[in-house]
Amino acid sequence: xxxxxxxxxxxxxxxxxxxxxxxxxxxxxxxxRHSFWLAQQGWxxxxxxxxxxxxxxxxxxxxxxxPDQSINWRQADLETGHWPPGNQQFDLIVVVNYLHxxxxxxxxxxxxxxxxxxxxxxxTGNEKIGRxxxxxxxxxxxxxxxxxxxxxxxxxxxxxxxHGDSGITAIKQAIVAxxxxxx
Numbered sequence: 001x002x003x004x005x006x007x008x009x010x011x012x013x014x015x016x017x018x019x020x021x022x023x024x025x026x027x028x029x030x031x032x033r034h035s036f037w038l039a040q041q042g043w044x045x046x047x048x049x050x051x052x053x054x055x056x057x058x059x060x061x062x063x064x065x066x067p068d069q070s071i072n073w074r075q076a077d078l079e080t081g082h083w084p085p086g087n088q089q090f091d092l093i094v095v096v097n098y099l100h101x102x103x104x105x106x107x108x109x110x111x112x113x114x115x116x117x118x119x120x121x122x123x124t125g126n127e128k129i130g131r132x133x134x135x136x137x138x139x140x141x142x143x144x145x146x147x148x149x150x151x152x153x154x155x156x157x158x159x160x161x162x163h164g165d166s167g168i169t170a171i172k173q174a175i176v177a178x179x180x181x182x183x
Contacts, residue, residue, distance in 0.1 A: 006037040007096050009120045013155055013176045014092065017042045025090040025110065028078060028098035031055055035071050043092065045071040048084055078103060085110055093117045099137050104147050113182040116154070117175070119144055123158055125171035139173045148177035 017024075024043040026035040031054045035047040047055075052075045076084035079100050089112040099121050111117050124140055127133035145156050158173040 004031065004033045006033050007120055009174045010034055010094060010096060010118055011037065013118050014038065014041065014094065015116055017044075017091070021091040021112075021114075023090050024092035024094060025085065027093060027095045027103075027107070029055075030097075032071070032073075034094050034096060038092075038094065039071050046074060046085065046088075046090070047071050048074045048076060048078070050075065050077045050079075083110075089115070091115045093119075095119045095121065097121050099139060108148075108179070111179045113179055116178045117148070117151075119177075120172060120174035123171055123173040125160075128171075129168060130170065144173055144175040144177075148175060151177040151179055153177050 022043055024038050024045050026032075026038065026045055026047045029035050029047040029049045032047055035045045038045050052073055055073065074084060076082075078084070079102075081102075083103075083106045085106075089110055091112055092115060093107055093111055095107070095117070097120070107117060122132055122138050123143070124135070124138045126138055127135075132138060139158075141158065145153065153175065155176040156174070159171065160168040161170045161172050163169050
């Protein structure tokens with residue numbers, strides 16, 4: 001089992017699933033810490049990453065899930081230009097500590113009308129205290145807010161992240177945005 005806990009941003013801001021609207025995408029899921037947490041909350045998950053070998057005790061974890069909670073593990077390279085979910089849409093999309101700007105249009109299109117995206121990753125300034133350092137992997141100031149400006153922004157924050165008394169551990173940007181309902 002992964003020793004990492006889910007991100008506070010995710011646990012504090014993910015909506016609860018509702019009847020008929022409970023399909024979530026955990027993009028660049030890594031070891032699955034958010035996928036497992038979302039499944040425990042009642043979401044049906046598509047967990048997508050280019051390398052699923054980091055998912056700790058995958059078979060054991062899946063066996064522990066409730067019968068109505070499922071995680072569909074999919075291994076695919078997100079940076080080849082091919083969008084692995086195709087035309088599939090989700091009620092919730094979660095992205096943590098991952099940035100590949102060409103995917104923003106796919107993420108917007110893959111979020112159902114009334115669905116939510118919860119995104120948290122590193123931004124400029126982080127290069128001074130740790131990795132990532134490349135501007136390719138660091139959001140610019142207000143970048144997520146600008147990308148989702150035509151959506152309902154439920155929560156947004158950017159700047160230093162502190163954990164306990166350890167001081168600043170990262171510079172991040174995070175958003176919770178809901179796609180407007182279409183008529």
